[in-house]
Amino acid sequence: xxxxxxxxxxxxxxxxxxxxxxxxxxxxxxxxxxxxxxxxxxxxxxxxxxxxxxxxxxxxxxxxxxxxxxxxxxxxxxxxxxxxxxxxxxxxxxxxxxxxxxxxxxxxxxxxxxxxxxxxxxxxxxxxxxxxxxxxxxxxxxxxxxxxxxxxxxxxxxxxxxxxxxxxxxxxxxxxxxxxxxxxxxxxxxxxxxxxxxxxxxxxxxxxxxxxxxxxxxxxxxxxxxxxxxxxxxxxxxxxxxxxxxxxxxxxxxxxxxxxxxxxxxxxxxxxxxxxxxxxxxxxxxxxxxxxxxxxxxxxxxxxxxxxxxxxxxxxxxxxxxxxxxxxxxxxxxxxxxxxxxxxxxxxxxxxxxxxxxxxxxxxxxxxxxxxxxxxxxxxxxxxxxxxxxxx
Ligand SMILES: Cc1cc2nc3c(=O)[nH]c(=O)nc-3n(C[C@H](O)[C@H](O)[C@H](O)COP(=O)(O)O)c2cc1C
Numbered sequence: 001x002x003x004x005x006x007x008x009x010x011x012x013x014x015x016x017x018x019x020x021x022x023x024x025x026x027x028x029x030x031x032x033x034x035x036x037x038x039x040x041x042x043x044x045x046x047x048x049x050x051x052x053x054x055x056x057x058x059x060x061x062x063x064x065x066x067x068x069x070x071x072x073x074x075x076x077x078x079x080x081x082x083x084x085x086x087x088x089x090x091x092x093x094x095x096x097x098x099x100x101x102x103x104x105x106x107x108x109x110x111x112x113x114x115x116x117x118x119x120x121x122x123x124x125x126x127x128x129x130x131x132x133x134x135x136x137x138x139x140x141x142x143x144x145x146x147x148x149x150x151x152x153x154x155x156x157x158x159x160x161x162x163x164x165x166x167x168x169x170x171x172x173x174x175x176x177x178x179x180x181x182x183x184x185x186x187x188x189x190x191x192x193x194x195x196x197x198x199x200x201x202x203x204x205x206x207x208x209x210x211x212x213x214x215x216x217x218x219x220x221x222x223x224x225x226x227x228x229x230x231x232x233x234x235x236x237x238x239x240x241x242x243x244x245x246x247x248x249x250x251x252x253x254x255x256x257x258x259x260x261x262x263x264x265x266x267x268x269x270x271x272x273x274x275x276x277x278x279x280x281x282x283x284x285x286x287x288x289x290x291x292x293x294x295x296x297x298x299x300x301x302x303x304x305x306x307x308x309x310x311x312x313x314x315x316x317x318x319x320x321x322x323x324x325x326x327x328x329x330x331x332x333x334x335x336x337x338x339x340x341x342x343x344x345x346x347x348x349x350x351x352x353x354x355x356x357x358x359x360x361x362x363x364x365x366x367x368x369x370x371x372x373x374x375x376x377x378x379x380x381x382x383x384x385x386x387x388x389x390x391x392x
Contacts, residue, residue, distance in 0.1 A: 010170035021276035029088025036092030049073035056220035066230020109162035130205030177204035203227025245271025261295035333373030349377035
């Protein structure tokens with residue numbers, strides 16, 4: 001175990017900042033125990049619900065840069081989780097986080113009390129699943145359940161209030177990706193409700209993929225819509241984390257699209273303390289968790305830091321510096337500089353340059369007269385041979 005990666009979150013020590021948020025790797029206690037061998041610091045259960053049900057099928061489909069899913073909560077009963085599941089998961093090497101939801105705040109509070117008694121180290125309360133309304137209606141015909149409105153924070157606030165009365169372990173609220181345009185309102189609401197921490201985010205959507213051989217939606221359910229997860233959502237969920245960190249002072253779990261140690265570090269720089277990796281573990285297998293943790297240790301060292309904490313919130317500091325130095329709207333071009341030792345003349349810069357300014361001879365060349373300094377070539381260079389300095 002790397003001592004430098006140790007991270008405190010809501011008063012609990014995590015052996016590193018990487019956790020597995022709710023997904024298939026939290027489907028039962030034995031799976032969680034196995035996944036814990038990957039080295040992750042914590043694993044969430046699949047959402048424990050009072051009325052487990054079988055998912056509409058198919059429930060997963062890969063899409064470019066991620067996947068869509070139409071899953072409901074855990075198909076295991078509370079009896080299983082509180083009698084056996086959490087106990088089995090606790091035999092592993094990771095902290096056990098009970099992700100749970102009730103159809104009412106009272107139900108959520110009752111489930112959290114049972115989870116604590118069963119040995120859970122922390123509770124996560126998810127908010128809206130983007131696809132869940134219509135799928136729930138189809139799964140439970142006749143159910144009188146009004147789909148919650150995105151702007152109605154009351155059920156979450158009441159759930160947190162009752163849960164905090166019921167348990168002494170930390171209660172973390174997990175925002176939905178559908179709150180992307182109202183992130184700060186939700187962040188403030190979570191803080192007002194008295195939660196100990198905030199996670200962001202769950203899937204975005206509702207999302208759709210179509211099988212062109214048949215015209216069928218790729219997923220089951222009334223319209224075949226699901227929640228979009230994986231790298232496709234990261235630029236949005238990362239911005240949500242930054243916004244939360246700039247709005248409230250609760251500790252944050254950054255979730256959404258993480259595939260690599262660099263992605264983990266982006267969340268930490270945006271202000272997260274822990275970072276969740278879900279789809280990447282599903283698509284690439286649990287070895288991906290181990291690689292991310294190993295690479296993270298090296299990356300932090302390469303950046304001259306001694307722990308994730310040293311880098312937490314660095315981007316907020318940089319944003320502040322832009323403001324203070326009057327560099328919020330730089331418009332004079334800085335053409336990229338080519339590091340000729342690194343350049344492999346692959347031609348990516350030439351391909352993406354919409355201004356005809358990048359070319360390749362023995363190495364890349366940038367025409368200083370026509371380059372507008374847009375930065376696209378810098379961002380696609382596979383060897384990081386191009387650089388621009390607008391801000392330091
Ligand atoms: C297959 C699958 C199942 C999921 N199940 C749940 C769930 O039961 N409860 C929940 O809060 N989030 C669930 N999620 C959302 C993830 O916990 C996570 O918030 C989301 O996938 C974004 O992270 P990622 O891009 O790393 O996957 C699920 C995601 C996937 C891919």
